[in-house]
Amino acid sequence: MxxxxxxxxxxxxxxxxxxxxxxxxxxxxxxxxxxxxxxxxxxxxxxxxxxxxxxxxxxxxxxxxxxxxxVEAEPPAVVRAVDQAVWRDESAGFTRRSVSPPHAGLRGELIEGVLEPGADISYDAPPVTGMEQHVWVLDGRLELTDDRTPHHLGAGDCLRFRLWGPTRFHNPGPGPVRYAVFVVLP
The missing domain is CATH 1.10.260.40 (lambda repressor-like DNA-binding domains)
Known part of the structure; x- marks a missing residue:
């Protein structure tokens, strides 16, 4: 269903x-x-x-x-953990939580991502060219490729970049990787 x-x-x-x-x-x-x-x-x-x-x-x-x-309701100023929108791509082993959903007039938002071991997600092009992202690994290991530049990140590491080309998020394992993404629109 x-x-x-x-x-x-x-x-x-x-x-x-x-x-x-x-x-x-x-x-x-x-x-x-x-x-x-x-x-x-x-x-x-x-x-x-x-x-x-x-x-x-x-x-x-x-x-x-x-x-x-x-497709979601207008977000309130405070979003309780139980009310945060969660979207799953079971086939890719990816879970996405909108910690602070986007809101009209605001340029930043916070997202939590979880990739299962071996999960590999590629995006051919940025949704908004020049968009700034900060990716902070909370648990596990993440291989993030930004416009063909690979970055190997562990727990506590933070990568800041602007989206100009393709990106790839890969979890080399052995366990899940949990990370936060702070998105800033240009």
Missing amino acids: RDALDERLASRVAELRVARGWSLDDLAGRTGVSRSTLSRLERGEISPTASLLGKLCTAYGWTMSRLLAE
Whole structure:
């Protein structure tokens, strides 16, 4: 059974495409995702992966957080841990928690990510070119490649960079890696 967040996400993705006057073929050309996959996503037949959402966000010039925030209720000033939105890509071994959801007029947000051992997520292009990120590893080990520059991070390490090209998050193991990402829009 699909959850309500996935259903709202499917509807929002379809609305964004239609609002831009793009056909499924247009969106497929902009994302490199097949027309049939996009159609199935918009009809709510499949759950999006982190990679697929990344490609859609790049086409729309949005962050993943903004897209997810579009399908969530307006966030309050204080977000209790039990109320923080959690999104999972089970097939990729990735869990994403919006610790401080994006809010109109604010440029920063805080995200918690967890990658299972061996998980490997790549994003072909930044959702917003020049977006600043701070990645702080809380537990475990993370191999983060920023625009083809590899970084090996352990617990307590923090990497600050701007998104200009592709990124890759990989957990070499042996256990899960938990990290915080602070996103600052340009």
